[in-house]
Amino acid sequence: MPAQARFRATVLTLCSALLATAATALPARAETASWEVSAHNGPTAVVGLDPDDGRPTLAVRRDGRTVIEPSPVGLVTENVDLSGGLSLTGRSDRTITERYEAATGKSRIRNVKMAESRFSFRGTGGARLDLVVRAAADGVAYRYVLPDTGTTGDVLREASAFTLPTGSDAVIGPYRPDNELRFTRYGAAAAPTGSYMMQALFRTAGGYALVAESDLTGSYAGARLTHDAGSSTYRVALWNDEPVEVSGGALTTPWRAIVTGDLATVTESTFTDDLAPASRIRDTSWVRPGPALWTWLAGGKEAGVSLEAQKKYVDYAAERGWPYEVVDAGWYFLPDQWDVIDPDWQRTSWIPELVRYAADRGVGIHVWLHYTLLTDPVEREKWLSTLEKWGVKGVKIDFMDSESQARMRWYDEVLQSTADHHLLVNFHGSTIPKGMQRTWPHVLTFEGVGGEEKRTNTAEHLAALPFTRNVIGSMDFTPGAFHRPYRPNVGSDAGELGLSVLYESGIQNLAGTPESYDARPEARRYLEQIPAAWEETRLLTGDPGVSAVLARRAADGRWFIGGTFAGAAHTVDVPMRLGAGRWLVETVTDGPSGLVREPHVVSGGDTLSVPVVTDGGFAAIACRWYAGRTACDD
Structure with a gap:
């Protein structure tokens, strides 16, 4: 080998040895x-x-x-x-x-x-x-x-x-x-x-x-x-x-x-x-959830400014056994100016008369407020103390439309003030619960959802809500608006009925007209049995955005079941995860001439086949079966 070649080989060998030594000397990268x-x-x-x-x-x-x-x-x-x-x-x-x-x-x-x-x-x-x-x-x-x-x-x-x-x-x-x-x-x-x-x-x-x-x-x-x-x-x-x-x-x-x-x-x-932190309210005996007749989708602006219209809604709620009626926007505006607050509202309002009328019939009144009325501490005290003095049971506060730190500070103040005045709360145009209902149990529900008022909802959206928004707290979807042509399950009254159970809300604001309930006696009969609160909830079957069937147990041991489905008509097999023994299950489904109620006797753990129409659903009640029992409201 020529001398020059031998020199190059020696240099390469030395470099390789030095690199190997250097690599060996470097510490290995520490693991996380x-x-x-x-x-x-x-x-x-x-x-x-x-x-x-x-x-x-x-x-x-x-x-x-x-x-x-x-x-x-x-x-x-x-x-x-x-x-x-x-x-x-x-x-x-x-x-x-x-x-x-x-x-x-x-x-x-x-x-x-x-x-x-x-x-x-x-x-x-x-x-x-x-x-x-x-x-x-x-x-x-x-x-x-x-x-x-x-x-x-x-x-x-x-x-x-x-x-x-x-x-x-x-x-x-x-x-x-x-x-x-x-x-x-x-x-x-x-x-x-x-x-x-x-x-x-x-x-x-x-x-x-x-x-x-x-x-x-x-x-x-x-x-x-x-x-x-x-x-x-x-x-x-x-x-x-x-x-x-x-x-x-x-x-x-x-x-x-x-x-x-x-x-x-x-x-x-x-x-x-x-x-979330424990309740900040020591005595919660006045906190009473329950269904309500909500008059906004039923009667619109005209109902909000009419004492006589509100009395008729109170009568209908009393006949159904619903504990509340909600007066929406309009009640504190000037009669001929829908966006101007009556400066003399404390003296001229007809709400005290409505409260007395409703109390005689076992119905409590909730009223709507724009949140700006409650931003100033002095004005907030005036509004809330007056409503408490009148005997109003709760307030529906609307249009916060912000989750800024300043707005969350407003929530802190309003939560304390409404609790001090023993007023139940429903927040609309709002944040979502985020644990607030444990700390402040007088908050019965929040909107924070694309609910029944929307005209662009889909059947997939209805089937997603039980697994998303409603998991984290009460949700004021306002179901039961059978008269609304914009609902995605418009071809399924049974599906609309089932939403009253499928969606949990401390105050279930039922949004239909009295006429729409009277035209559907099976729906009216079902809604009359809806309890004020739930002891337990179980998912029976579901696929987020496709289907959802939930069962909720009332204090009397009955299970109320609601189901919603996106897609073509089919028969769904629902596992009866209700407990051992024999059960009478009354299903309400869509028939060719309206809602159909049908009894079934099943054993706990069995599967019940239920027909559903396109983008439809069903409702049901399950109770313990005994020989001769044919209905769960016997």
């Missing part, structure tokens, strides 16, 4: 540290911390499968980025065991057991961030605590996000401040770029996951999800991307919740209520 928080027979939250950039993540697994991939967590404030550069300084654990009674919702008695871990992190300049994680049989949740906001300043944004496993599906609705847009089914990654409501349902390889929020107050702002088409990640964004103001001391954010399990577990869950 991780810690688990788990509940018995439930999901496991996995908190991770990247050793290179100090970025924390949170994943959710169930039965060895991934529900949520490792997803970013953390906060960014005006003074420090607490989404990276963090180190763990400590962990503490505890078990939370509670039992409480709910005035409204899917079940009356709630038993709660959660594992909680608090992870303390230190960031740049010594700033601190605590990540509090809870795990229960039906969900995982986390929130942030800034122990000293004096050093961090206002919150600019969250790093919080949810990354779905590849191949996941989504049932989601575009975000609007009143939360009233439709739910649609997509591939999770294929959903269009945009903002979506926080109540988003995903089907993953590890089970269903409903993303939600709980314990939102005026110390923070409401959130929405944002998504880029093609991505499996849904990020949490704050109201209008505005900073959250903090005033020193500690800040605790709302919970970011993932309700997870099989479809029945998610649908029947009370997890978002369980995360």
Whole structure:
């Protein structure tokens, strides 16, 4: 070999040896540290911390499968980025065991057991961030605590996000401040770029996951999800991307919740209520849910300004045994000017006479208010104290249309004021429950839904609501409007009837006209039996956006069943998950000449075949069967 060639070979050999030595000397990349928080027979939250950039993540697994991939967590404030550069300084654990009674919702008695871990992190300049994680049989949740906001300043944004496993599906609705847009089914990654409501349902390889929020107050702002088409990640964004103001001391954010399990577990869950603070009302004896005759879709503006019309509605509610009648917009306006408040309304209003008339017939009156009447503390006290003095039972407050921090502070004030004046509450044009009904049980329901008033709903939307919006709290869809030509189940009176049970609301505002009920005696008979509240809820069968059948148990032991279906007419097989023994099940279905009631005797666990028409549904009542029993209202 020539000398020059030998020299090149020697150099290459030496370089290779040096590179090998250098590679051996480099330390291997440290693996991400991780810690688990788990509940018995439930999901496991996995908190991770990247050793290179100090970025924390949170994943959710169930039965060895991934529900949520490792997803970013953390906060960014005006003074420090607490989404990276963090180190763990400590962990503490505890078990939370509670039992409480709910005035409204899917079940009356709630038993709660959660594992909680608090992870303390230190960031740049010594700033601190605590990540509090809870795990229960039906969900995982986390929130942030800034122990000293004096050093961090206002919150600019969250790093919080949810990354779905590849191949996941989504049932989601575009975000609007009143939360009233439709739910649609997509591939999770294929959903269009945009903002979506926080109540988003995903089907993953590890089970269903409903993303939600709980314990939102005026110390923070409401959130929405944002998504880029093609991505499996849904990020949490704050109201209008505005900073959250903090005033020193500690800040605790709302919970970011993932309700997870099989479809029945998610649908029947009370997890978002369980995360919320206990009731702030000591004596709740005056909090009485129940059905109401709602006059807006039945009578429109004319009914809102007419004492005589309202008396007729009261009479009809009394005949049906419904405990409430709701007077909507118009009652405090000048008679000939529909948008001008009568300055002498306290003296001239006919509401006191209506309240007395209704009380004599066992009916309570609720009245509509525009939220702007309650923004000034002095005016708020005038309105609410007057209504209490008159004997009004509740208020329907409308058009908040914001989840800003300022508006959430307004909610805090109004919740306390209405409780002080013993006024039940129905929020319209509003946020969604987010645990509020546990803390303030006099809140019977919220709108926050594309309900019966809408003219653009679809059968798919009706079949998505039991698995999305209605999972997290009472929902004022206002069913029963048989006279409405715009409802997606217009060809199925049985489907419309079933919505009165399928959708839970502490005050079920029935939106039909008396004439429409009288023309459907089977529907009227069914609605007369609707109880004030539910002891238990069970999903019998369903496919989000396609079908839903729920059974709800009344205090007398009867089960009320409602079902809705999107698509062609067919016969559905419904599992009777009602308990052992023999049951009489009275179904109400669509027949060629109107509604048909038919009795069936089945055993618990059997399957009942029920015919449904196109985009239709059904209603049913189940009671214990004994020889000779032919009806559940015997």
